Amino acid sequence: MKRSVYFTRSLLALLLLLLPSVLADEPQNPHPFRGLWKWTFTMPDGSQVNPRLELKYDEAGQLSGKTRLRPGTEMPVTNVIVQGNQLSFEVARERDGREVVTRYSGSLDGDTIKGKIVSNWSGDEQTYEWDARRLVGATGTWRWTTVFGEYAVENKLTLKQEGEKLTGKLSAFRAESEIKKGKFKDGRVSFEVEREREGEKSTNRFHGKISGDTIKGKMELNFFGRLRTNDWEAVRTD
Numbered sequence: 001m002k003r004s005v006y007f008t009r010s011l012l013a014l015l016l017l018l019l020p021s022v023l024a025d026e027p028q029n030p031h032p033f034r035g036l037w038k039w040t041f042t043m044p045d046g047s048q049v050n051p052r053l054e055l056k057y058d059e060a061g062q063l064s065g066k067t068r069l070r071p072g073t074e075m076p077v078t079n080v081i082v083q084g085n086q087l088s089f090e091v092a093r094e095r096d097g098r099e100v101v102t103r104y105s106g107s108l109d110g111d112t113i114k115g116k117i118v119s120n121w122s123g124d125e126q127t128y129e130w131d132a133r134r135l136v137g138a139t140g141t142w143r144w145t146t147v148f149g150e151y152a153v154e155n156k157l158t159l160k161q162e163g164e165k166l167t168g169k170l171s172a173f174r175a176e177s178e179i180k181k182g183k184f185k186d187g188r189v190s191f192e193v194e195r196e197r198e199g200e201k202s203t204n205r206f207h208g209k210i211s212g213d214t215i216k217g218k219m220e221l222n223f224f225g226r227l228r229t230n231d232w233e234a235v236r237t238d
Contacts, residue, residue, distance in 0.1 A: 031057045032108055033087055036213065037132040038238075041069075044122040050238070053077070053132060054212065067091055071237070087113060095121065106130050135236070137161040138184045138210060142234040146172070146219070157234060159189075166191055189215055208232050 037053040055065035055077075063082055068074045077089040088105040106115020111134035118127050142157040159168040159182070166182025170193050182191040190207040208217020215234040220227065 030061065032085070033063060033082065033113075036135040036236075037113065038135055039130065039132040041117075041128070044126070065089075085109070087115075104130060106132070111136060138166060138189050138215075140236045141238040142215060143237050144232065144234040146230065155234075187211075189217070206232060208234070 033055045034057055035055060037055070039051060040048060041051055042048050049069050051067060051069050053065060053067040055063060057063055063080050065077045065080070066074050067077055075091050075093055077091055080089040081087070085108040086105070087108060088103070091102045091104070093100045093102070100119065100121050102117060102119035102121065104115065104117055106113040113130070113132040115130045116127055117130045118125055120126075138159045139161045140159060142159065144155050146153045146155060153172055156171040157168060157179075158171075159166055159179075161184050164183055164185050166179065166184050166189065168179050168182065168191075170177050170179055175195075177193045177195060179191040179193055183189070188207065188209050190205070193204045193206070195202050195204070202222040204222055205220040206217070208215040213236040215232065217232045219230045219232040221230060222228075
């Protein structure tokens with residue numbers, strides 16, 4: 001009996017000694033801030049914008065990125081500092097012949113960064129709340145142009161991801177259709193769209209891989225009996 005008690009105590013002592021080493025060996029995310037981030041911001045003039053921030057790491061593990069207020073206004077971020085789950089950086093822009101410097105700082109919690117924005121956009125420094133959400137997976141609005149001879153058709157795809165399931169709508173040819181068999185797995189998107197013309201149905205299939213703000217893949221288009229495969233490159237616009 002004494003030997004059994006002694007063995008149990010010895011085993012417990014050994015486990016307690018090994019526990020810190022086991023915990024230290026647990027894998028940590030080496031790139032916690034990487035990704036696309038979005039938030040809503042009310043400008044000093046009262047207009048509302050949805051800024052975007054793209055962060056990435058180089059081979060040396062250094063964080064860099066670019067941000068925009070609206071499409072076409074991309075600017076690099078500078079003075080990037082990461083300390084644990086804390087992030088700060090600056091963005092310099094020009095407005096009316098003067099430099100506008102905006103400073104961002106916040107804490108990372110999963111797919112959210114919360115903190116403060118300090119900017120002299122209106123002349124004097126103002127402080128605003130910052131609540132940025134990481135854009136994960138396929139959820140969002142995507143657009144692309146399909147060319148048929150002399151005609152160009154603008155396409156708009158709205159997707160909602162729930163696990164591996166995708167739902168949404170495709171707007172094209174002045175019509176809107178629900179997508180079917182939508183799936184998202186390992187960064188890959190696939191779905192079908194059914195169309196009907198003069199009582200005849202056709203099915204178009206889409207499949208591609210997401211890389212940042214872009215889906216690249218193929219469209220298998222069925223023009224009521226005439227099959228055609230095109231490259232597909234959709235850009236996230238929300």
